[in-house]
Amino acid sequence: MTTWSERLGTVGVWRGFTQVDAGFARGIEAIGYGALWLGYSPTADLDAAELALDATDRLHVATGVVNIWKADAAELAASFHRIEAKHPGRLHLGIGTGHREATPERTRPLDAMRRYLDVLDAHDVPVGRRVISALGPRMLELAAERSAGTHPYLTVPGQTADQRAALGSGILVAPEQTVVLDPDRTSSREAARTFLGRYLGMSNYTNNMLRGGFTEADVALPGSDRLVDDIIAQGDAPSLAARVREHLDAGADHVCVQVVPVHGDVLPALAAVAGKLRLA
Numbered sequence: 001m002t003t004w005s006e007r008l009g010t011v012g013v014w015r016g017f018t019q020v021d022a023g024f025a026r027g028i029e030a031i032g033y034g035a036l037w038l039g040y041s042p043t044a045d046l047d048a049a050e051l052a053l054d055a056t057d058r059l060h061v062a063t064g065v066v067n068i069w070k071a072d073a074a075e076l077a078a079s080f081h082r083i084e085a086k087h088p089g090r091l092h093l094g095i096g097t098g099h100r101e102a103t104p105e106r107t108r109p110l111d112a113m114r115r116y117l118d119v120l121d122a123h124d125v126p127v128g129r130r131v132i133s134a135l136g137p138r139m140l141e142l143a144a145e146r147s148a149g150t151h152p153y154l155t156v157p158g159q160t161a162d163q164r165a166a167l168g169s170g171i172l173v174a175p176e177q178t179v180v181l182d183p184d185r186t187s188s189r190e191a192a193r194t195f196l197g198r199y200l201g202m203s204n205y206t207n208n209m210l211r212g213g214f215t216e217a218d219v220a221l222p223g224s225d226r227l228v229d230d231i232i233a234q235g236d237a238p239s240l241a242a243r244v245r246e247h248l249d250a251g252a253d254h255v256c257v258q259v260v261p262v263h264g265d266v267l268p269a270l271a272a273v274a275g276k277l278r279l280a
Contacts, residue, residue, distance in 0.1 A: 004253035009034015014256040016040040017048040022055035032279030037064030044071035046079035065096035077123030096133035135208040157246040164251025174254040181269040188234035241276035
């Protein structure tokens with residue numbers, strides 16, 4: 001039986017879906033990354049995923065993640081089947097409940113996720129081709145029961161180990177890892193803190209940071225040095241590659257690398273990390 005690491009590769013790239021074009025998709029495939037995760041709530045038409053798949057030969061593409069409050073489940077299912085017919089086996093649906101502060105919730109997130117999955121079931125979207133962004137323990141249980149696994153965001157290797165222990169073998173654990181390629185600790189920490197700051201106003205992330213061993217003082221704005229350094233890898237390429245390996249050693253099947261600053265050409269940084277991980 002093929003493992004998740006064999007299907008997706010051990011390392012992928014996480015990037016906002018509006019910042020991905022055909023050239024970027026081809027570029028990361030050539031560098032050796034196995035999957036592209038499209039972040040910042042891709043739309044249900046999955047046009048960005050289709051574009052990336054059309055431009056590549058082997059790259060897997062996943063949403064990281066579709067927001068259930070914004071993307072109609074039936075439309076998402078139709079988009080999945082449209083693209084699956086063209087690129088069988090290469091599209092995966094990452095699904096999440098968004099942020100309480102950003103999206104007014106009409107019901108409890110866990111109940112809403114169950115209903116969303118019910119619609120995907122009714123439209124024959126395979127359980128093994130969807131992944132839930134599960135931060136809390138109850139959502140993690142649901143991910144194991146009704147999806148291929150979990151795609152957590154802004155977590156540390158210790159939490160990857162906890163997720164693997166809770167889920168056991170065979171269930172996908174694919175954490176995102178943010179990185180800053182800059183050997184100067186002062187400037188790299190400043191970039192990391194600026195990036196992380198927007199998430200410290202979102203309770204789902206701060207609650208998960210508290211579960212991960214950080215304190216209320218750590219997660220209070222602007223974020224402690226410990227929090228910034230532990231969540232966002234900073235330094236030269238070997239240092240960033242070492243953090244990716246920590247997740248893999250902790251039990252991750254696949255790690256998704258996001259480069260900060262997120263704007264501009266991130267391919268050189270991704271190439272540097274890929275070289276140290278020997279992905280090509």
